Amino acid sequence: MAVKSPKPAGRPGEPSKDVRPADLDDLDRSILSLLHGDARITNSALAEAVGVAPSTCHGRVRRLLELGVIRGFYTDIDPAAVGLPLQAMIAVNLQSNARGKIRSFIQQVRRMRQVMDVYFLAGADDFILHVAARDTEDLRSFVVENLNADADVAGTQTSLIFEHLRGAAPI
Structure with a gap:
């Protein structure tokens, strides 16, 4: 289907702040x-x-x-098929003095090839990163060299994913 997505409102890369549900039949x-x-x-x-x-x-x-109900059409790439069979969720906390750098942190991690998704959270953790790696050594290197080496990162916690199953459509 060759339909172009409209640009979202707000700054580039930011979702629309309009959270009113669309009138759907x-x-x-x-x-x-x-x-x-x-x-x-x-x-x-x-x-x-x-x-x-x-x-x-x-x-x-x-x-x-x-209306922004459909945000885009995406290719769902199997990480294992491209040599990245190990997936993990990494909780990331920033230093309290790094709160002004949240947007730059998001831009930085989104460019990393291992990062599949970035979730900005409210709660105990600041972010959860969904990542894919070749093996445990590749994952360890990613965490140590890219996250823990960042002076703005206070800490990380990594959880391995055994299986990723897609949920139902949220409609």
Whole structure:
């Protein structure tokens, strides 16, 4: 599906602060559920599956993009298939005097090849990083050389992932 995502509001890389739920009907929810299962489904197949004309379906998808309900279409790469079979979640805490550097920390870790996802949190930890590595030595090197060596990082805690299962669509 060749549909472009609109730019999110706010600074680049920041999600929209508008958290009001969109007004979705059953057709929108059906479209979202099918796209969640297969973002590469053609518009014709999607329209047929939900029982509407292709033009109606395309208009609905475009509207969902414009509303920010659909944030984009992504390729789900299997880390093991590209030589990174070990996954972990790393809780990161910044030094209390580094609070002004939160955005730069986010930009820095997002550029690291091992980092799959970055979660900025409220609570005991400041961030959770979802990372992939070749093996335990590669993971250890990543944590020691990239995170613990950073003067702004107060500490880390690493948890290995045994299995990653995708959840249901949040609709």
